[in-house]
Amino acid sequence: MSTIQKSGTFTLGSHTVKRLGYGAMQLAGPHVFGPPKDHDAAIAVLREAVASGANHIDTSDYYGPHVTNQLIREALAPYPQDLVIVTKIGARRGSDGSWLPANSAKELEQAVHDNLRNLGLEVLDVVNLRIMFGMGPTEGSIEAQLTAVAELQRKGLVRHIGLSNVTPAQVEEGRGIAEIVCVQNQYNLAHRDDDALIDELARDGIAYTPFFPLGGFSPLQSSTLSDVAARLGATPMQVALAWLLKRSPNILLIPGTSSVGHLRENLAVAELELSAAVLRELDGVAKAA
Numbered sequence: 001m002s003t004i005q006k007s008g009t010f011t012l013g014s015h016t017v018k019r020l021g022y023g024a025m026q027l028a029g030p031h032v033f034g035p036p037k038d039h040d041a042a043i044a045v046l047r048e049a050v051a052s053g054a055n056h057i058d059t060s061d062y063y064g065p066h067v068t069n070q071l072i073r074e075a076l077a078p079y080p081q082d083l084v085i086v087t088k089i090g091a092r093r094g095s096d097g098s099w100l101p102a103n104s105a106k107e108l109e110q111a112v113h114d115n116l117r118n119l120g121l122e123v124l125d126v127v128n129l130r131i132m133f134g135m136g137p138t139e140g141s142i143e144a145q146l147t148a149v150a151e152l153q154r155k156g157l158v159r160h161i162g163l164s165n166v167t168p169a170q171v172e173e174g175r176g177i178a179e180i181v182c183v184q185n186q187y188n189l190a191h192r193d194d195d196a197l198i199d200e201l202a203r204d205g206i207a208y209t210p211f212f213p214l215g216g217f218s219p220l221q222s223s224t225l226s227d228v229a230a231r232l233g234a235t236p237m238q239v240a241l242a243w244l245l246k247r248s249p250n251i252l253l254i255p256g257t258s259s260v261g262h263l264r265e266n267l268a269v270a271e272l273e274l275s276a277a278v279l280r281e282l283d284g285v286a287k288a289a
Contacts, residue, residue: 004053007245007270010252012056012207013126013160013181015084019245020267021056022049023211023256024068032063033097036071041258046075048260050083052267058184058209058254060088061114062102069118077120086182086209087115088164090130090145101132105148112152127152128162128184129174137167137185142174150178162207168197182207182252189240189285190220202250209252213240222285234272238265242272243282 007020027042029035036042049057059068072085079085089111092102102111108129115124129149133140142163152158162182163174174180183201187194187210198208220240229236237255244251255266274282 004267004270007253008249010207010250011205012084012086012252015125016082017056017084017252018053019249019252020054020270021058021252021254022046022054022263023254024057024059024072025063026256026258027071028064028067031097033093034064035067036258038258039071041260042071043075045258045260045263046072048263049267050076050080052264054267055080055082056084056086056252056254058086058088058256059119060091061111061118062088062091062093062099065093066114066118069115073118073120084125085119085121086126086128086162087119087124088128088130088184089115089149090164091132099132103132103145105144105151108145108148109152112149112157116157123156124158126160126162126181127158128164128182130164130184131166131170137165137170139167139169142166142170143177146174146177153178162209168194168200171197171201180206182209184209184211186210186212187244188213188220189225189243189282190222192286198248198251202248205250207250207252208248209254210244211254213237213244213253213255220285222288224281224285224288228278228281232272232278234269235265238269238272239274239282241266241269242274243279245269246274246279 004020009016061069090103092100160181161178164184201208225236229239257263
C-alpha cells in the first residue's frame with residue numbers, strides 16, 4: 001500500500017478520491033500570475049503527484065490565468081481514468097494580477113469553456129463556484145450565480161457542483177438550488193469558523209476542502225505547532241495537514257507546491273500518527289490565536 005492510500009478515500013460526487021490530493025495554484029508565477037519560474041519542474045511535480053497515487057487535483061483557469069490548466073494538460077493528458085480534476089469559477093484576473101469577481105451568467109459560462117479548453121476536456125468533473133462578495137465569506141444570496149452554473153450542468157458541461165468562499169447560510173441556500181458535493185473554504189488549526197459546518201456536511205456525505213492549511217499568505221506562527229512538530233520529527237506543515245486528516249473524515253486536502261521534494265513531504269503526512277494527547281494540544285492553538 002502506498003503512503004497516500006493510508007489517508008483513506010472519500011466519495012466526491014460520482015468519484016472516489018484519496019483524501020490527500022494536490023493543489024495546482026503554486027505552479028503559476030509569483031502571486032499566482034504569469035508562467036512558472038521553472039516550467040520543467042512544474043511538469044515534474046504534477047507527474048510525481050499522480051505517480052504517487054494522488055487522484056484529486058485542484059485548479060482553476062484563473063490561476064495564471066490559464067497557466068496551471070495548460071500545465072496540467074501538458075503533464076498528464078491523456079488523463080488517468082481515476083483522476084478527478086476540480087476547478088473553480090467566479091473570478092478573473094486583472095492585467096495587474098488583481099483578483100476580480102466574474103459571476104455574471106455570461107462570465108461563468110465563459111469560465112467553464114476556458115477550463116474545458118485549457119484542460120482538454122469535454123466535461124468538468126467538479127466545478128466550485130467561488131463567491132466573491134468580499135475578501136472572505138460575505139453574506140448575500142447566491143441564487144443567480146448558482147442557477148447559472150446549474151444550467152451549465154444541465155447542458156452536460158459540468159458533472160458536479162461545489163461552493164467556495166461561502167457562509168453556512170449560503171451553503172444552505174445552495175443546497176436548495178442544486179446538489180452540492182463539496183465546500184471549499186479557509187480552515188486550519190487557528191481559523192476554525194467552519195467547525196459546525198464541517199460536522200454538518202460530514203453527516204450528509206459532503207466533502208469539505210480547506211485551503212490555507214497553515215494560515216494563508218501570512219503563515220501561522222504557533223509555538224505549540226512548532227514544538228509538536230519538533231517532537232514528532234516532522235515539519236509544522238506536516239503536523240497541520242495531519243491534524244486536518246484527523247479532524248473529520250470528509251476533509252479532503254489539496255496542499256500545493258512547486259517542488260517535488262516538498263510534494264513528497266506533504267504526501268507523507270498519511271504516515272504521521274497524532275496521539276489523543278497531541279490532538280488536544282493542537283486543538284488549543286485556536287484558543288490562543
